[in-house]
Amino acid sequence: MTLQVLWFALWGVLWAVYFMLDGFDFGAGMLRNFLAEGEFDRGLALAAIGPVWNGNEVWLITAGGATFAAFPLVYASMFSFLYLPMLLILFSLIVRGVSIEFRNKSEGAKWRSWWDWALAISSLTAPLVLGLGFGNIFEGLPIATDGYRGGFWMLFNGYGLLTAILFIALFLQHGALWLEYRTSGSLAVRSRALASFLWYVVLGIAALFLVATAFATRIYDNYLSRPALFLVPLLAVAFLVAVKPLHARSRVLGAFSASCAAIVLVLATAFIGLFPDLIPSSIDPAASLTAFNSSSGQYTLRLMAIVAAIFVPIVIVYQFLAYRFFRAKLAKGTGSEDY
């Protein structure tokens, strides 16, 4: 019982950390073509995510693996019910990864321009479909006790699309802040201007999302029964708001950190509301996949909890050190040409 609750929390944390980290890769990927003018700036923008994107993506692999190990029924259902969306996510991530790695491996203008666009488009489609998928999960999927009643096109409903737009907006701001923090010169200036503007967009969409959530989902039920939980969405909003004053005072790292916290807390808001469901059924509550009816046995949960307790902190430490290692602003001669 407590292990299942613990794993529900860890499951949420893994996804949230994944979005917090790969989110700025997606954002920077989407914005790069529009913010970086000229070959030098495009190289800088690539070097801002080059050393870290792969390590960030491993959080997705870990989230997937942890879902498999701790909640096999959820793993089996989530990816087979959402087969075509998952396929689009995979294709996007494949193209995104090779775009970053291959873009500078040949000199031709056509080659580079092709990969620039491949990166921009795949960095958009990945969060779009991830947002669509999670939006629909927040609403509940049409799961009956004897099977799945859903289809691909019905995922494109209002709330699913709104969640997709929220993900994209959050990551755009996140990526703009990251580019501003990591780079220098005209690229940083343009990123800064865009981040300032995006703050209004993000706040508007987030407000809309929080209101729509009350109508489209049962997420607030848990909050109404335990009002103290409202602290989480309030903190999410507080951090979203805090991005602005920090940014205005040129505390770029602070603004980026606030954006990190906001992304994690927005997802935490949704996951807390879902509990104990991981995938609620929209047509039959008895068919919902919960932390209690879809988990592994106690032995596996305990084992994986021990593994996570030992290794996740170690991963966080060396990834943090790697980020610190790359904290110097990118400019000419700082290694971006190595890529």
Add this chain to the structure above:
Amino acid sequence: MSVEALSRVQFATVAIFHFLFVPLTLGLSALVAFMETRYALTGREVYLRMTKYWSRLFLVNFAVGVVTGITLEFQFGMNWAEYSKFVGDVFGAPLAIEATVAFFLESTFLGLWVFSWKRVSKGVHAAIMWVVAFASTLSALWILLANGWMQKPRGFALVGGRAQLVDFGALIWNPYAWIKLFHTSMAAFTLSSFFVMGISAINLLRGKSEDMFKRSFRIGATVGLAASLLIILAGDLSGRQVAEYQPTKLAAMESQWDTVSSAPFYLLEVPRPKAERNGIEALPIPNMLSLLSYHSPTATIKGLLDFPADQRPSVAVTFWSFRIMVALGFLFVLLALLAVIFAWKDSLAANRWFLRIMSFALILPYVACELGWVLAEMGRQPWIVYGLLRTADAVSRTITAADVLISLIGFILIYGFLAAVDAYLLAKYARQTEE
């Protein structure tokens, strides 16, 4: 085609394609680390150039390996949902541990390595590559522990129609997985050294950077000989395990139809699966099959006809993939032996015919590696978990044939494109011998 057939074709496609990149990652990471260590120790420029040259090829290969690996992580849930429900409790654990303890390490440290040339000392930089090499093998271990459980399930109990883990020790000390790790690692080093020798040979034939490529060739030859010899040991150990754990795979890969003791090994054999016998059986080595399978010249080999027809794997596929893999394995020893002789006598330039052979031979370990996996996975059929769950019962129930057809075509198009780009970049960097 059915959802099951299409899903199997798709899994074969994405797994075979992914494994084109895995062995080079496993082997070349260690070879590059070794080259850079020599640079750190001797300070000689040629080893720096060597490290940079081979690491460029390594990075191109690594990128495709990474992006095609994500597909496999999610394939089980997408196409094999019933399998995932049945085994998740056991099989999910090593997959999750792989990501947590190995893949994070590999990807974070490789990112560090690529961008830290000017910022850390030679020794530290080389050490970072050793971490990458260690992490990639650690990653292989956990993946093989997962696969090993499908081949020889242990440490579980069936609870409510699902396998539940009860003994993690049994999972991680699965002898099948450890022999597979040995086999796979040696195959990876063989492939990587033939890759290094092959590309060195091409450049030596063109008369480019002779010093660097002669030295690279020598490293490749030495590692290649050791690894290809050790594969024979690994193969022997693997064969004995198959005999012990998977008698149907043994019978199919040897095309043994009848149960016999003191079974001979036919050097020339052509199965006729439809007739349930062999068309040609010639050049027997008496008692050899019994000896190889059970290390006893009189041991009994159970024939396919003594297994129910619905428990036999495809003889044609397993038999030929096994035979060709083994034949190639012995060819690698021969080629590596010649390579060592020519490289250490410094007579490569005088034996251009050999360089020509080696420049083509770099393809062969790829063939052997893939055939090894075809044998391992097709030989396990009709089971997805040997003796426990049939492949036919493992496929997702909520996806349609049209879904899988779309995804299969998508994968073929994207992977075909990746293959073309990868080949282009490898060829480009292989020719680019000067900084």
